[in-house]
Amino acid sequence: MRSTRARVRLGRWGMAVTLVLVAAGAALAGPPGAAVAASVPMGAEAWLQRIQQAAALSSYQGTLAYSVGGTTSSARVAHYCEGRQTYERLEQLDGESRLQYRHNDQVVTLWPAAKRAVVEHRDPVAQFPALPATSTTRLLENYEVQKLGQERVAGQDADVLLLKPRDRHRFAQRLWAHRDSGLLLRNDVLAPGGEVLESSAFVDVRLGGKAQPEQFLKPMKQLDGFRVLRPQAERTQLEAEGWVLSKPVPGFQLVSCTRRPLDITGSDSDPPLQVVQSVFSDGVAQVSVFIERYDAKRHPKAMGTSVGASHTVMARRGDWWLTVVGEVPMATVQQFEAQLERKR
Missing domain, CATH: 3.30.200.100 (MucB/RseB, C-terminal domain)
Known part of the structure; x- marks a missing residue:
């Protein structure tokens, strides 16, 4: 069963398994087709682009919580963007201690207790708080975007959006986007009846800040005493x-x-x-x-x-x-x- 668990770890894109926040390097782009545009509210494309751009370009620090099936896990994240350089530190707060550092597409994952380090290059796969880097046409072909109102998440004012599926092949998604920056603060996956199946959210968050690159690069290089794996x-x-x-x-x-x-x-x-x-x-x-x-x-x-x-x-x-x-x-x-x- 170990290999089965490994496949599932690779397959899950939510925080429950990897808790890796990789902001996509490209923003959503492209005008929707005429047939779709007629059925969506004005501004839907702009909202989606804003969320994606915020994930790709924002700096933020905070604590994340992921809830599914009555179980909650959490992580502490520090994410900085300076020009074309992206730095990130992610610390798993539950279960076995795990630290992850990222500089652009290079990722180093450390298991301190086991003295094991995994060094790898990753494509920028979209995960909370990013949406997949795809065209708005593709997304709006599959979802109707509705603005539900305004709420507060982690002490921040947020606009609430609903991505309503156009067929039964997918679930609805409810998004909370920071009112000023557009950064995604919370994402719920909803069952057809409206109940929450999974929820990813910031418990606390601070936007902005300036990176100190060596705080990220030094731990990625100093791996003495670790068994280093390079898959x-x-x-x-x-x-x-x-x-x-x-x-x-x-x-x-x-x-x-x-x-x-x-x-x-x-x-x-x-x-x-x-x-x-x-x-x-x-x-x-x-x-x-x-x-x-x-x-x-x-x-x-x-x-x-x-x-x-x-x-x-x-x-x-x-x-x-x-x-x-x-x-x-x-x-x-x-x-x-x-x-x-x-x-x-």
Whole structure:
């Protein structure tokens, strides 16, 4: 089951698993199509662009809380943007002690008790408080944007927006954006009945500030006494790996495909087992499809699980094992699994 947990750690984009806040490097852009623009309120595009730009360009420090299924985890974050340079420190406050430092796309994760360090380069994957770097056209094709009013979050005035899904393939999202900067202060994922499935939010936050680069760069370089792991990931294409979706899942587009070690700690095997991860996005929600060789010793029987908004399907496909994870309805996850076909 360890390899299953590793796949889920790689697949979850919310704070519950990685608690890594990677602000996307590009803002939402592009005018909506005429058919969509006629059905959305004026200013919807501007609101989404503002949220994305704030995540990419703002400096902030604070405490984050993530709640799902009655369980809450938290982290302390310091995030600074100076020109094209981004620095970040993230400290997990629950469970095993973990620190993470980032300078642009270079990330160093430290487990002090285990004296283990993982050094890797990451693409700028969107996570709270960012939205995926995609066009507003794509997002507005899948969601209707409504302004609900104004509230306070972490002592800050915020505008409240609702992203209402246009079909049953995705969940609604409620966003609280800082009134002055646009920084996303809270994000709830809602079930069809309106109940909160997951919530990511700042408990306290301070905007602005100036980075002291050495406070981030020094811990990333001084790794004496740590077992240093450098997992290698390479970009690939789903078709090049011999797979294809026989029919697109409505609203979702492939945004990345990577071959990487299944367990970045290197504890499962040496050399590490490999997994192909394909990420699909609808402009807000993301679904990860993991493909690896089937191993009867490591893989359980086919199953589906649900935790909050996150749904997972695991199934055998001949000599292969598929894991599909996404913060979308179970039927959407099942559709990805059913339509994935082996071409060679």
